[in-house]
Amino acid sequence: MHDIRRMRADFPAYKALMDRRGVDYGLDEFMKVEEAYREALRDVEVMRAEQNKISKSIPELKKQGGDIAAIMNESRAIGEKIKVQEQRLREFDERLDEFLMGVPNVPHESVPHGASDADNVEVRKWGTPPTFDFAPQAHWDLGKALGILDMEAAAKITGSRFSLLRGAGARMERALINFMLNRHTSHGYVEVSTPLIVNRRSATGTGQLPKFEDEMMFKLESTEYFLNPTAEVPVTNIHQDEIVDGANLPIKYCAFAASFRKEGGSAGRDTRGLIRMHQFPKVEIVHFTRPEDSYDALESLTADAEDILQQLNLPYRVVSRCTGDLGFAAAKGYDLEVWMPSYERYVEISSTSNFEAFQARRANIRYKDAGGKPFFVHTLNGSGLAVNRTLAAILENNQCADGTVTIPDVLKAFMGAEKIF
């Protein structure tokens, strides 16, 4: 949600920043409605004050035995006028709300300008893509041959875009989850295990609703509940409607959660393998910070996600998402892209974001220092990492000529093995 006071304070500057997203959101119209809303609000408040004054005088008049009937009528008349004006007010309010819920966050000045992910700017690279003296296989072929990935079984059980892991594949998924969570908790994150079904309020708080209800969210029939699309939703909403003690900031959580997405707009993309699933395992990391700390936090959170890739010795690069690829709620963010031999390019494996106060305003998450006023926190999150894509990247990058796969050092203890064969 937007900070209306900030919009009013310097509308041209605000608009210029929003224009960088390349879409006209009708901000001018919004400001007009907002002005009309405040005018109507003032009207109502003046009338209410008048009515309150009359109401307050009634008990005293009663005591003195004065004529109450006339004054009660007057109050009733004001009450009727108020009802009419309140109706107008509600209409304005609904329009403003609809607008505010549907307009994405303001990009930070440092976000590169661009139209799509092709315009994202590479920030740094780590590791070297492997070279093979044989024809490397894609993870779906490799996994099938090793008997650890069974897409056909998943299709029978449910349908397309679901996966089934078996044996060392299933074990590696579990190993990755454990490894990632252990690593994050050692860096000061508190591990949480949350509900995997979220309500409308929570998904609105983080920005998935109302705009992406049809494309992204699996809704449970005859309820107002949704399958968790990312642990960002339950984890961020831990502090929904709270005023947290400023002394406790920053708050850092990590969580593993199965994530469910409809993938509405992605027909035909990434149809093979583990890359784009309706259900996928993901470890998420989340920060709640003071406003002045959130950009440092974005760097440290991103570094925590990168650390996992480095530990696994997977080559990757970091790109700064451009204004056209930023996402709805983010003010700034990076994508971590892992080298995927079958794609012969880097593929997104983590996305980190600073939402500033956008989510905090929607979810009403504030902090207060002793003796101070409450302020909205800044929220951040990132995948740390998408487990299915990590698994795919390990299979592809660590494959050997004989079709076996070397297990990364840090996973060997979890796997109880050196190789998958």
Place this chain on the structure above:
RNA sequence: GGAGAUGUACCCAAGUGGCUGAAGGGGCCGCACUCGAAAUGCGGAAGGUCGGGCGACCGGCGCGGGGGUUCAAAUCCUCUCAUCUCCGCCA
């Protein structure tokens, strides 16, 4: 799923139609005691949110959430959500 109870500010909690932005605590700030802290005592401020004003301030809303009755609602009615207890069911 059935029956009952509860839901008040950062936390606990009083309050059943007007004198309640809401007693009293805790917490917070200051002082005393102490080597220091804890405990204790004394004093103090503030309270969420929106609108107006440069400001001192003024006004609206607000007692889980929505709707209603009334001149007037924390208080009455209604729907709803959450928590607790008992029964049922179940991993």
